[in-house]
Amino acid sequence: MEVPKKEDVINEMREILGxxxxxxxxxxxxxxxxxxxxxxxxELQLEATANIFIGGSILDRGITIKNILCFFYGRNPKNFQQDTVLQHARMYGARKKEDMAVTxxxxxxxxxxxxxxxxxxxxxLREWFLQGNDQSDLNAVFVGYDKNIKPCAMQKIKVSDALTLKKQQRVLPVGMWxxxxxxxxxxxxxxxHLVNESMCGQKLDADGFFYMNKDVAQQIIALIEDTYVYDEKYGNIDHKSDxxxxxxxxxxxxxxxxxxxxAMVRTDRxxxxxxxxxxxxxSPEDGRTDLKPARERALHEPVLMLLRQNGQKEETEYGNIGWNNAPFYWxxxxxxxxxxPVMFALDQRRKGKQLTIDLTEMLEGVNPDEVLKLSYAGNPIDQFGKEGTTYANAEEAAVETRWLKESVASLFIEKDEQGNxxxxxxxxFDEKNDHGVYSLNHGHFPFVLRDYKYILLRNGRNANAPLMLLELFPKDEWIIDPRGDFDEENNLLDDNGQDILLYGSDVIYDKNMNKTNFEDKSITLWYIEYPVKRVVKYKCLKK
Incomplete structure (x- = not known):
């Protein structure tokens, strides 16, 4: 389109203002x-030749202003939600070409x-669909990634898990049988045969690494998956999509x-x-002989470590902590x-009925509202002792510990009538530095913990999983501390030390566009210790 001359526009504006x-x-x-x-x-009424509208969230979306040509956009949240912001993109689209030329x-x-x-x-994302990649056997949609941008509210993608790939990140199966x-x-x-054929004729470097064809790697991984077994009785259903x-x-x-x-191959593990x-x-790989040289080589292409395990059983007093006496690749x-970095959504909807566990016998004589029900990985007897074990005081008692992440905080913290x-x-409470459950609050825990008298631990996810009922010391003897870990950019990390829970750094601009780096020191991940007074009951139905 032909753009008006600058002098003509200035003269027109002089006339309007004059x-x-x-x-x-x-x-x-x-x-x-x-x-x-x-x-x-x-639409908003246009009562003059030039109309200027000033507003905040009311003008965000849902209001039409005819012939609008100029925008001043200052909405600057800490984290942008893409599906919401894209609705604002209508500000500079869907209009005549004549208008777009001067917008x-x-x-x-x-x-x-x-x-x-x-x-x-x-x-x-558009290219991914246009190329038909969403129809592949992987059934995954790659949506790109930026640490300051969320694709949408998390409840909108509950049917799938959003997973993020970052540089030099380990991806591996866990818990398989x-x-x-x-x-x-x-x-x-x-x-x-496929592994040996890939290595044949190639010159392995000093640490045993060699180049492998992508198609062969995919074929090997698919075969490895066929050797794995996932079932409720092995407690590994949650890892079926690994x-x-x-x-x-x-x-x-x-x-x-x-x-x-x-690729590299290690045997006799x-x-x-x-x-x-x-x-x-x-962590099946050796940090010194496997992971260290792998990181040195994973610069411009990925590295696939194939660890051939002997898969032997290893019986202990608590059962087999090993395998099925069958070799396998990890x-x-x-x-x-x-x-x-990229985020992708993988369809992981689980089929089948959820198991219902009868807790009548375990909670006989106990008010269910006073019981905190938790899953527990491991043998609870090792941590808390056998049924009847009693601790004289909270300082010397065995403790059950939990991190207060937002996703599970409702188990541990009370809510008011408004749901806050x-x-x-x-x-x-430090209102200026309100980060919800991650508020450091000058080192003081600002919320009200639920007043539980018991904890019910369930080891495993099947109906025959061991159960242990623990009586707790009173709430005033519980310990809650700010123990959050941070990365080099002051971002709050999950308890696994890898995933980011909350971004603690930002860049702020003043009206003259002078840049200031800002770090938020008012965030933390709270850690709670429940001291155990007595092991009330223990029930094990496993055979």
């Missing part, structure tokens, strides 16, 4: 909107960067590395399945250093 042919309207309430709307069109959008450089990044992520030696013999022979996630990660990483990946505390082993993928976290009236 004749007072303009109006400024503040739009801050619904009542003001009603008074300003044209009753026929539903101008003004904002800060920081907000401009976020909006540009959203556009990139949206285009990535294996078929018998007889059942997996043929598949293991095929995997061994191998799908690994395949998705491999697909994305190799797409960015031109199809290249490095004897890693157990269960760790001392009852949790699943999640794959570990390490993403490359120059990988642009209930504040302790004896502890002044």
């Amino acid at each position: 004749n007072n042919d303009y109006i400024v309207q503040v739009v801050n309430t619904d009542n003001e909107v009603v008074n300003l709307l044209d009753q026929e069109s539903g 101008r959008f003004h904002t800060s450089s920081a907000i401009y960067h976020i909006l540009s990044r959203m556009n990139e992520l949206d285009n990535q 294996t078929g018998s030696k007889t059942a997996t013999k043929k598949m293991m022979a095929e995997i061994d 191998m799908r996630e690994l395949l998705c990660a491999l697909e994305y990483c190799t797409e960015r590395s031109g199809g290249k990946l490095r 004897n890693m157990t399945r269960i760790r001392a505390n009852g949790g699943f082993i999640d 794959p570990v993928l390490l993403t490359q250093e120059d990988l642009a 976290w209930k504040h302790n009236p004896a502890v002044p």
